[in-house]
Structures are given as C-alpha cells and as structure tokens.
Amino acid sequence: MSSFFEIEFLDSKPQKGRTKFGGQPNWLTTPEWPISKETGNPMRFICQVDLTEIGYAENSSKFAYLFMTDEDEYVDGTWEADGGENAIILQPGENQVKTQNLEKGPSLYKMVKKLFKKKLVPQDFECAVKLTEKKEIIDYESDELDIRNKFNGEPVFIQGDEYPSNDKWNLLIQLDATNVPFYVNFGDAGVGYGFINETKNKAKFIWQCM
DSSP states (O other): OOEEEEEEEOSSOOOTTSOEEESOOOOSSSOOEEBOTTTOSBOEEEEEEEGGGGTOTTSSOOEEEEEEOOOSSOOTTTTSTTSSSEEEEEESSOOOSOEEOOSOOOBOEEEEOOTTOSSOEEEEOEEEEEEEEEEOOOOTTOSSOOOOOEEESOOOOSSSOOOSSSSOEEEEEEEEGGGSSSOOOOSTTOEEEEEEETTSSOEEEEEEOO
C-alpha cells in the first residue's frame, strides 16, 4: 500500500527554502524560469516542493518548481505535458524546456473584494503548507472520486488514466482547483497532476477538467 502527503494550506508565510505555494521561487541553483512557447513570456509560478520533505532525500534533484502559462489572453495547451505551456523544473537537474535566468516573475494570486470596486481584483498570494503522511486507500467501486491536494500516492483521474508518456511515471503532486485558496486555471472544475519519472530526473505536468 502506497502513502501520500496531504497538503494543508496555512494562513502563514513560509520559511525560505521550504515547500510553499505562491510568492517567488527560492532557487536552489541558477534561476531557470520557464517561458511560454506561444507568447514568449514567463510562465506563472505556482509552487516549490522540497523533495526531501516527501521521501526523495536520496534523489539528486532536491527541489521541484511548478509553473504554468496564465495570461490575460487565453493560451491553449496548458493542459498538455509537452505543449510548451507548463513546466516542472528540477534543481539540480537537466531541464529540457526553454528558460530564462530570472529570479522573479509572475506568481499566484487570489481574487478578493476591494472597497469601492464592483469586481473582484487580484491580490498576490503566498502560503506555507503542513504535510501529513497518510496511507493511500482508493475505493475503485465508489461512484465518488476522493480528490485530494497531495504529494505522492496514486493519481485520481477525473477523465480516465492519462500519463505524460508511455514511460513509468509516479505522481508528484495533485491539485484540485476547486479546493485551493488561490486562483489557478485547470478548466472547469479541473485537477492538475505533476509526475516524476522512475529515474527521478524528469518531471512533467498535465491537467484534466470536467
């Protein structure tokens, strides 16, 4: 039976160099900010993962950084593993996507009410997380999907099994866009899935929606 680390989003600022969502990445080596294939702009930073916190202490890569294109104008392909509109950067590692040496760039936000404003407005978002290790128990006969925000474990797909390629992939992160304290566009009630390959030197991301 496999285990996973359930993610609890905390109402507190993260310590530098720890797993977190939003803010700016704490680069372990030289900054490698991925660039949108379509627009040429920096992708939006979603989170950084201290891999040693989730069972990868012996791995050569110590940090993973998740990014996805998110701009005012719609950009297609953010759901595809190789569409050039999302990336998981491993450090140290040999990343295959186009990047720039940028320490800072677009990051997470949440939509909030502001005085004298009729519409919700974006506000920068950053938070620490609490990770709780749990045993993975999936009831395949249940009609309801148990979709959690988690690191590791088994992916709970909402549109059928889908991996980045025919290689062996393990779940690295699963994010339910309907159950996070920030805005992220995975389509209609979407779920994002990050994977790391069996040799732990390559990571990719996809999302599915209802």
